[in-house]
Amino acid sequence: RLIVGTEVDDTELVTLRRLIEEFEAELATLGARVDNLEGRVAFLEDHQFSTTTKLNGEVIFSLVGATSDEEDANIILADRVRLNLNTSFTGQDLLITGLQAYNFGGDITGAGSVQGALFPGRDAFLSEGSTKLSFEPQFPEFNPQDLSESAGSNDVELYKLLYIFPSGVNNLTLFAGTAAEASDAFPAIIPFSSEGQGAISRFATLNPVLRVSGGTSQTGLASAVGFIWGISDAIDLRALYGSVNAAIPEQGDNNILGSGFFGGSTVASAQLTLKPSSQFDIGLNYAYSYHDLNIMGLGLTRFSSNPLNIPGRTVDGDGNPIVGGILDTPVHVNSLGATATWRISPKISLTGYGAYFFVDAVAGADASSDFTTWMAGLHFQDLFKEGNTAGLIFGQPLHRVEADGAADLTEPGVDRETPYHLEAFYNFKVSDNVSITPGAFVLFNPESDGNNDTALVGVLRTTFTF
Template identity: 60%
Template sequence: MKKYLLASAGGASFLCLIASSICVQAVPVNTITANKQESELKLSDTNFAIEISNNLESKSDNVKNVKQKNNKKLTQKQRAENVNQANSNQTGVDETTKASEEIEQVTSVSQLSDVQPTDWAFQALQSLVERYGCIAGYPNGTYRGNRAMTRYEFAAGLNACLERVNELIATATNDLVRKQDLETLRRLQEEFSAELATLRGRVDGLEARAAELEANQFSTTTKLQGEAIFAAIGATGGAPGREDPNIILTNRVRLNLNTSFTGKDLLITGLQAHNFLGGLDGSGSVQESLGLASPLLSASNARTSFEPQFPGIDPKNLSARGANSVELYKLLYIFPIADKLTLFAGTSAEVSDAFPAILPFAGEGQESISRFGTLNPVLRVSGGTSGTGLASAAGFIFNLSDAIDLRALYGSVNANIPQNAPDILPSVSGTPLGSGIFGGSSVVAAQLTLKPSRSIDIGLNYANSYHEINILGTGLTSSDIFALSGANIGLGIPVKLNSFGGTVNFRFSEQLALSGYGAAIFVDDSSGRVNASSTFTSWMVGLHLKDLIKKGNTAGILFGQPLYRTDADGDASLAAAGVQRATPYHLEAYYKFKVNDNVSITPGAFVLFNPEGDSRNDTTTVGVLRTTFTF
């Protein structure tokens, strides 16, 4: 079953839920506890014995003396062979230290083809192993490097036989242990007492450390993931008469707790803090400083990808939020109920949590630097990607086949509020998005994902929304507020939206992809008090490059049209009075440099032509230098 939720700490979507059982592996994440029996390491583990032997061989003169003493018991022929292989053996030692193959149980020393069976101790141990089955080697029956078994390796096998015999005696099966075998074991213990003591000391130390880690572990069921973004943002251009804003330094930090109770389910709890400003009137934001923001909530073409849609305010009740205040931005539970069917529900969720992004530019902390470039606008309708888990939502993921995937959800913005607050503007209450699971602003959305070939991904989206006030809820354009524009159409007019979108990603190779999307949003009056409708459209096309210059580095070049009102009927108008309409365009380029597995630096810029669809506005450039830390 292939379905996954993107639980990456950053990015416009926190879950991917695409084509395989939950993409964040839904298993108990503390490997110390999950593999407790493995961490209680036994000396019969020959891999462990070899590693200790190699370390001691290379660092301890005492070990060399022990080996020389043992070599005196070899035949003249063996000594000659060992001298001839001295250099190659050292190479074998190094290779053995790096060996990571899984070991399998063997029942005869003779299966270990590179151990020379000429010493009395070898023959004695061979007899014990064949009788009690107590030594392990590599699956191919050899030790790395084609060298003789070291005394420490031999001691590991001896200790395994001692433990096996002790088990037989402890379980009242001492009749299975021969008296002569006990005497042989005693002699072998005396011969290899120094090596046995060294190995046991190492194991005791490892067990003590494992116990300490277990005692101080975070959780046996929960994995902590985090992302911290530091970014410098500068801009120039904007509305006539506006001065360029100062360069600002912003941050966004997310901590995500991914919990699995059964190994197949996933509970996602996300906390975040950021220092973006905006509030109800958008003051303090780059967009407002440029003069390109909506009169409320600072929606704009000039938004960056990692900026929340409603900074500085809770849109549910219009209460203020201070910079770097901690908030719960994600709470979602995903659980399979059948081989191809998974359900999810939560009180802080986004549309993009359930729907695959398709675009390779998606990823707020790693890829595109603009809000325009990361997702199809249809996913953003109704605050679907607000960055704050605006809605309570429930839905399903149905994998019809490896090539067809269907997802759908219902989301309610103010599900936790029983009644509307008193009006603060005509027909606009203090809880402007409504109240109740079914009484307030809501959205029903679906996505059909198709994979006709290994190189093509297609996403088809539909969303039906109801908004208690006259907004789109995308955060992508200043026309987001007053979605129906007109002299007699106020903010308190409720609207209904039917949104259609398509996204395609075509991979020419593993390193090069051509991607794009198209979207159309149809807005109609839902009050009956006016006769008005409008249509918004948007499109984008771009090239995405992987492993550019260096493995792990990515780059993107994007061009397209931001959301733009292309049609208006009835009482609605195409633009407010005084606006000189012109089609807006967006051009963007960025390059992500991967410093290491945990740090990336992304310089980039995007240019807005006719920003906000008004030719009076100057061509605007927004530059970003983003550093992302993941842990």
């Protein structure tokens, strides 16, 4: 068969036969191996999970302890499990279906959370607060869409359903999903943004502008549509429109965020990412959001759950939230932010962000307030051992810096002070699939109140990926 249609003289034919005889054993072994491989391929084709879908997952276990001068939280063991099904139908598109389970606590009052244990009452309202961990859901035990109990105690929930597909226009990609987050669309820029491998606090992982209106709820709260436009290798523009009420056709008594994809609480945001050189990444963010009540939806500090301090309307004489007034005070928020990373050397990066928020009342008394936050950090790659990383982080959590109209700068009973956050972590790679991260962060003047004691949160996080 090798010489059909080919002229071969007797000398070449004799040589060929001699070679076959000399390597007869090797050829037989090779043939057996080929037959074995064909059998294995056939078995995999018959038993594979899917021809279009790949499964990946992440499991996080974390010991968490927190203390202040007067309050202590019991040491807890928190977990989060995520399974993602990544499906491509054409090779150019991607459907992400994500399932998760977790055991974090935290109801509407903050009870059951570390924040609620250290700073009960006003400072833990809606389970907001500066003690949140990187992988901790924004609303652990309740759904803000209708105030119902949400998944918890390791119940399985759908946290992501997002489809990314080409537009047909060069370098323009579109996406749409009923369970999505801003971080799905916008590059993080910050090198320790990974929830399972990076910084241990929620404060340090993303620019807060991305978190407006539940944009990073970690439970798939928002429905969103948007685009990704790769203008050039150095310039990238992305934008999205999102709603946390898209599945609600008519607003009921408990639908405090509104109803409909274009009604109630919504957000429109964009990020321009610039890479002027191989050493620099810069992200510029803007977001406009409307909220059916007096919130910002960041999941970072108490200001997110009651940004406009209007005496007698949103805050009582003791400085505690007035729920009825919060529900009757819709606001819109203009958010500006910038994030940058400078790779000083191949293994050391300087990173940071800054953000400014303008909050204005839409109904009721004329009131407005401004807020700032910033973070700076150092990231170390391959520290002490290849694959290990570490971070040092310092910054100012969300802080009210101005109030006008009917809004006051400080609530009754609050000793207004600038808050600060100091954090360190070390991520040790046990193997390609297992890492252990010890870390801690200290909160000075937590929740912008000098009456609150300095708090320490310690974490020992173990992450499995597959």
